Amino acid sequence: MSRPAGNPPYAVELGAAKKAVSLAARLCQTVQQEIVQSDIQSKADKTPVTVADYGSQVLVSLVLNMEVTSGSFSMVAEEDSEDLRKDGADEILERITDLVNKTLAEDGSYNILLSKEAILSALDTGKSEGGPSGRHWVLDPIDGTKGFVRGGQYAIALALLDEGKVVLAAIGCGAEEQSLDGSPPQKISVCTIDNPVNASFFESYEGAHTMRDFTGSVAEKLGVQAPPIRIDSQAKYGAVARGDGAIYWRFPDEGYRETIWDHAAGSIVVTEAGGVVKDASGNDLDFSKGRFLDRDTGIIATNKQLMPSVLKSVQEAIKEKKQASSPL
Numbered sequence: 337m338s339r340p341a342g343n344p345p346y347a348v349e350l351g352a353a354k355k356a357v358s359l360a361a362r363l364c365q366t367v368q369q370e371i372v373q374s375d376i377q378s379k380a381d382k383t384p385v386t387v388a389d390y391g392s393q394v395l396v397s398l399v400l401n402m403e404v405t406s407g408s409f410s411m412v413a414e415e416d417s418e419d420l421r422k423d424g425a426d427e428i429l430e431r432i433t434d435l436v437n438k439t440l441a442e443d444g445s446y447n448i449l450l451s452k453e454a455i456l457s458a459l460d461t462g463k464s465e466g467g468p469s470g471r472h473w474v475l476d477p478i479d480g481t482k483g484f485v486r487g488g489q490y491a492i493a494l495a496l497l498d499e500g501k502v503v504l505a506a507i508g509c510g511a512e513e514q515s516l517d518g519s520p521p522q523k524i525s526v527c528t529i530d531n532p533v534n535a536s537f538f539e540s541y542e543g544a545h546t547m548r549d550f551t552g553s554v555a556e557k558l559g560v561q562a563p564p565i566r567i568d569s570q571a572k573y574g575a576v577a578r579g580d581g582a583i584y585w586r587f588p589d590e591g592y593r594e595t596i597w598d599h600a601a602g603s604i605v606v607t608e609a610g611g612v613v614k615d616a617s618g619n620d621l622d623f624s625k626g627r628f629l630d631r632d633t634g635i636i637a638t639n640k641q642l643m644p645s646v647l648k649s650v651q652e653a654i655k656e657k658k659q660a661s662s663p664l
């Protein structure tokens with residue numbers, strides 16, 4: 337959980353965000369334990385989506401709408417109802433509806449039973465375009481769906497944008513257990529390592545999500561000794577924020593467009609823990625441009641001491657890559 341100090345306090349919104357993520361996490365845990373092939377679908381872009389991605393998005397939308405009653409509601413979220421409205425999708429919609437209603441009944445906070453139509457419209461509350469003005473929730477209902485399906489790491493990542501800036505976030509991580517309610521919140525901080533030789537780095541578990549030959553050459557330039565730690569989802573941001581490792585970097589293939597829900601929550605958790613998040617040119621990430629993130633090649637999260645040398649090595653590696661690929 338993360339919130340900058342000072343005004344405005346966003347107390348109601350933070351409470352709602354924690355509650356929404358906790359409830360969604362419960363649904364995800366249930367599904368992951370007993371996942372079957374029919375729970376997993378393929379989207380138009382060939383990436384996977386599961387009943388838990390949909391169920392999580394419905395629950396988060398519902399809780400935020402119930403708990404935050406002032407102002408209008410806007411949410412930029414990854415999933416929508418399109419595929420569930422197609423012929424042959426009735427069975428999976430039924431399964432999502434049951435999962436959501438069961439999770440709500442077990443929690444007991446809200447005495448409601450959702451119809452299939454209500455599930456579809458709750459999903460579509462996430463279709464907002466976001467942008468630079470007003471408040472927008474940003475949700476990745478399951479970040480790291482591939483990890484989730486594999487029985488590995490995933491995260492539920494929720495953030496609030498206000499006037500184009502991320503002001504609070506709640507991330508629920510799947511593979512490590514940590515109490516969301518009950519135990520008092522603990523302040524976390526990034527590590528204090530200042531020599532890259534002693535730094536370790538996180539990157540995607542999925543080889544297709546980051547260019548490993550490129551990150552390998554950056555690591556070599558920096559003199560990093562430790563092997564990469566490869567995990568799914570924004571848990572990587574969480575791990576850097578807790579000082580479990582020094583750097584998280586991400587260099588997708590050219591042409592891949594990053595979405596804001598993949599980074600909004602994670603990046604504020606790192607900056608609140610004293611770290612910094614930049615693109616490869618050293619610019620801050622800009623969440624005010626709609627559903628996609630406006631950024632130069634790559635994203636780097638680390639502490640303030642290491643960022644200058646990481647950026648220098650990244651820029652050198654980019655230059656070498658360009659030289660190697662340009663015709664003589």
Ligand SMILES: Nc1ncnc2c1ncn2[C@@H]1O[C@H](COP(=O)(O)O)[C@@H](OP(=O)(O)O)[C@H]1O
Nearest residue numbers: 478479480481482540544545568569588592598
């Ligand atoms: N070719 C690609 N390159 C980079 N990222 C990709 C990608 N295809 C999918 N992704 C994104 O990578 C996210 C997972 O991040 P990570 O690699 O850090 O685990 C996915 O989030 P979802 O699982 O929410 O779809 C998806 O948005």
Ligand SMILES: [Mg+2]
Nearest residue numbers: 476479480598
């Ligand atoms: Mg994601």
Ligand SMILES: [Mg+2]
Nearest residue numbers: 414476478479
């Ligand atoms: Mg997702």
Ligand SMILES: [Mg+2]
Nearest residue numbers: 383384414481
């Ligand atoms: Mg996805």
